[in-house]
Each structure stands twice: as structure tokens, then as C-alpha cells.
Amino acid sequence: MGSQNLDMEPEGVVEEAGTPAVPLESRPWSPDSRRCGVVAVKCGMMSLWDKWGVRRPITVLWIDECQVTQTKTEEKHGFNSLQVGAGSKKKKQVPTALLGHYAKHQVPIKRKLAEFQVTRDALLPEGTEITAAHFVAGQHVDVTGITIGKGFQGPMKRHGFKGLPATHGVSKAHRSHGSTGQCQDPGKVFKGKKMAGQMGKDRRTVQNVMVYQVDPSRNLLYVVGQVPGHKGNFVLVKDAIRKIWEGEHLRLNPPFPTYIPKLEDELSIDVADVGPDPYEAAIG
Amino acid sequence: MAATSGAEGTAETQAIWQGRHAPWTPTSKLTKRKHLTKRSQYMMETLSRELEQQSHAQKFPEFRAGDILECTVTVPENRRRTSVVKGLCIAKNNAGWNTSFTIRNIVGNIPIERSYPLHSPNLVDLKVVGSKRVRRAKLYYLRDLGNKFSRV
Numbered sequence: 291m292g293s294q295n296l297d298m299e300p301e302g303v304v305e306e307a308g309t310p311a312v313p314l315e316s317r318p319w320s321p322d323s324r325r326c327g328v329v330a331v332k333c334g335m336m337s338l339w340d341k342w343g344v345r346r347p348i349t350v351l352w353i354d355e356c357q358v359t360q361t362k363t364e365e366k367h368g369f370n371s372l373q374v375g376a377g378s379k380k381k382k383q384v385p386t387a388l389l390g391h392y393a394k395h396q397v398p399i400k401r402k403l404a405e406f407q408v409t410r411d412a413l414l415p416e417g418t419e420i421t422a423a424h425f426v427a428g429q430h431v432d433v434t435g436i437t438i439g440k441g442f443q444g445p446m447k448r449h450g451f452k453g454l455p456a457t458h459g460v461s462k463a464h465r466s467h468g469s470t471g472q473c474q475d476p477g478k479v480f481k482g483k484k485m486a487g488q489m490g491k492d493r494r495t496v497q498n499v500m501v502y503q504v505d506p507s508r509n510l511l512y513v514v515g516q517v518p519g520h521k522g523n524f525v526l527v528k529d530a531i532r533k534i535w536e537g538e539h540l541r542l543n544p545p546f547p548t549y550i551p552k553l554e555d556e557l558s559i560d561v562a563d564v565g566p567d568p569y570e571a572a573i574g
Numbered sequence: 575m576a577a578t579s580g581a582e583g584t585a586e587t588q589a590i591w592q593g594r595h596a597p598w599t600p601t602s603k604l605t606k607r608k609h610l611t612k613r614s615q616y617m618m619e620t621l622s623r624e625l626e627q628q629s630h631a632q633k634f635p636e637f638r639a640g641d642i643l644e645c646t647v648t649v650p651e652n653r654r655r656t657s658v659v660k661g662l663c664i665a666k667n668n669a670g671w672n673t674s675f676t677i678r679n680i681v682g683n684i685p686i687e688r689s690y691p692l693h694s695p696n697l698v699d700l701k702v703v704g705s706k707r708v709r710r711a712k713l714y715y716l717r718d719l720g721n722k723f724s725r726v
Contacts, residue, residue: 336621337672339694342650343648350617350621352598354601377610401601521615522612522613557580
């Protein structure tokens with residue numbers, strides 16, 4: 291874990307009793323660093339052509355004012371993490387307990403909360419906004435969402451079972467799962483036996499999704515491929531863990547711990563570097 | 575692929591949402607909030623129309639199934655050489671940014687059908703050089719008729 295001096299206290303930071311205040315400042319990456327993720331809305335899919343004319347399927351993710359709502363530290367909570375919230379809700383729609391939570395941490399009312407475990411050097415003060423500029427085009431992310439619900443489904447659809455033959459005397463069992471085990475030994479059906487049941491509407495993560503384009507002025511992320519869930523649903527986006535193991539973050543250098551806006555910054559669209567011409571290799 | 579120009583956009587792109595809020599406006603700044611599913615739809619449609627507006631395909635003429643087209647295409651697999659493809663448009667699938675069309679021709683006694691996305695960067699130019707009277711939007715019936723009906 292990177293050990294950073296967090297004794298500085300900039301104005302406007304709420305300090306909980308017994309925990310050091312967390313300053314908002316840029317720091318360098320360390321090999322063990324893990325930074326915060328983001329809560330985004332899956333808007334839909336489209337396709338874009340890259341500079342070589344290769345067509346890429348794109349999912350558009352929109353970050354709706356994602357802010358840090360709570361900073362959890364090792365001293366007080368036993369671990370370092372950041373709770374972030376996105377979206378907005380009307381006061382009357384929110385239970386009083388949650389209203390108190392937002393008031394205590396002095397953040398506006400959010401629609402969706404999520405927590406990301408981070409390393410010590412990646413902690414951010416409450417109220418920090420995490421925008422699309424947090425990510426760099428060309429990096430990979432892991433996107434977590436609730437998959438589309440398919441209802442109660444049979445084993446052929448749910449687990450890819452082959453079913454039984456359509457003819458040759460099979461009686462009313464063409465899509466069934468067939469045998470569920472052995473005989474007297476073990477004399478039971480194993481727990482976790484694949485059977486019919488609820489399919490979908492569960493939390494899944496798609497790993498190593500490439501961020502093709504970042505539009506910071508609109509807070510849009512264009513990622514390649516599909517992400518779990520319906521359009522309009524919230525997804526959690528964070529740096530791809532397997533790519534961190536490969537050292538991608540040290541090579542591409544996304545802003546750490548997050549993008550801190552400066553007045554003179556001109557935000558332009560960041561498009562991924564897609565490498566050399568793929569058709570050159572084909573021609574030889 | 576076109577570059578967008580920020581949260582406000584140019585006057586041209588602002589005409590897409592016509593006095594309403596831009597689709598990526600944060601929810602806290604909206605007075606009336608529709609469900610996120612509807613707002614996502616609005617977002618995708620706006621992005622698609624913006625890309626279309628800035629696409630090089632804007633200058634192509636309007637065409638439909640039954641028109642005879644001459645398309646100048648670059649072939650990436652062949653060192654990006656441009657070639658001219660001529661044929662009868664048998665299908666046009668209008669889908670905004672993902673609009674595509676299919677042209678059919680007889681090349682050396684062999685019927686050839688080729689589909690192209692309208693906004694593909696490999697489709698350099700498109701000209702309408704004739705038209706046939708048809709009473710269908712999709713002319714897939716030509717596949718069952720003889721070659722002489724598809725020859726242009």
C-alpha cells in the first residue's frame with residue numbers, strides 16, 4: 291500500500307473524529323494502487339468506425355454527477371473505501387435515514403450508491419466529483435451490472451444442456467435435464483446441481499472492456515462490446531483488475547487518484563489508440 | 575467518425591434537441607425528470623443524429639430500393655484502392671447512423687449482392703444513375719427470378 295502523508299487539511303473538508311482529513315491532490319501511481327470506480331448509466335449501443343475503417347460495437351455509458359458520498363478509512367472502519375453516489379432524487383422520495391446520511395456527509399441526494407475499496411493513497415474527500423475524465427481512452431475497465439432477467443428458465447437455456455432426442459420414443463421429456471445423479475452411492479443429489487430456475491437479474495461483471503472514447507464535457511464513456519443490464523440501468527465501472535496486474539495503469543497513466551479539474555484545462559474528446567493498421571498485416 | 579463539441583454543442587447540433595435540455599444534462603439540473611430508460615433513448619437518438627449530421631454521407635443523394643446506384647468504395651483488404659461498384663438497390667434499411675443498403679448485380683453471369691453501411695468511411699461516393707419501377711421496399715424476389723431481371 292502506498293504510504294502518503296495525509297496531514298494537510300485544505301479548507302472545506304469535513305473531518306470525522308479520530309480520522310485524518312483527506313486532501314484532494316494528484317499523486318503518482320504505485321504498483322499496488324487501486325483507485326475509485328464510478329457509477330454510470332447504460333444508455334445503449336451503437337457502432338463507430340475507427341481511423342483504419344474497422345467497425346466497433348460501442349456501449350455508451352453516461353456518468354450522472356458521480357460524487358464521493360462517504361470516505362471510509364482504516365482507522366475508523368477497518369478498511370479504506372469510497373462510497374460514491376450518482377443521479378439525483380427528490381427529497382420526498384428518500385427515506386429519512388438516507389436523508390440524514392446525505393446531510394451528515396454534506397452531499398446532495400443521490401439515486402444510486404456504491405462502494406469501491408481503494409488503497410490508502412487513492413482516498414478522496416467527500417463531495418469530490420468523479421467525471422468521465424477519470425478514465426483514459428485505451429484503458430480497460432471491468433463493468434458490473436444486474437443482468438437482464440429471463441424469468442424461470444429450463445436447463446437447456448439456463449445451463450446449455452443438450453436435452454433429449456426429438457423422436458425415437460422419448461416421452462414428454464425433450465427439454466428436460468435427464469438424470470440428476472448416480473444410484474445408491476451417493477444416494478443423493480449434489481448441492482448446486484444444475485436445474486431449472488431463475489435466470490438472469492443477477493449481478494455480473496464483464497472484464498477487460500476497452501474504453502474506446504471519453505467525452506469529458508458530456509461525461510460519456512464509449513466502451514467496446516456489451517455490458518450487463520438493460521438500458522437506463524446503473525452499472526459500476528472500475529479499472530480492469532487483470533490489466534492492472536499487467537501494468538496497464540503504469541503505461542497509460544490515468545489521473546490518480548482522480549481527475550482534478552483546473553480552470554485552464556481544455557477538455558477534448560479522447561479517442562483510443564487502436565494500434566497499427568490491421569489490414570497491413572493481412573496484405574503482408 | 576465525427577468529433578462532438580462539448581456539452582452545449584454547435585448551433586447545428588443544438589437544433590437536434592430544439593430548446594429542450596441536452597440529453598447529458600445532470601439529473602439534478604432538470605425540473606421534470608423522465609425515467610432513465612426514456613432518457614437513455616433520447617441520449618442514443620441525439621448521439622446518432624449528431625453523427626449523421628457530421629457524416630460525409632450527408633452529401634449523398636436520396637435513394638430507395640429500385641434505384642440503380644454507382645458506389646465508389648475503398649477496399650481496406652486491397653491496400654485501400656478505390657473501386658466502383660454498380661448495381662440495383664434491392665434493400666435500404668433506414669436506422670439513422672446504422673443505415674445500410676444492399677445492391678445486386680450480375681457480374682460475369684453470377685449474381686452478386688453487396689451490403690454497405692451508409693456512413694462507413696469506406697463508402698466514398700454514391701450516385702444514382704437510373705431507376706426501375708418497383709412496387710416493393712425490398713426486392714428479394716429477384717433472387718428467385720432469372721439473371722436478366724437483375725442485370726443493370
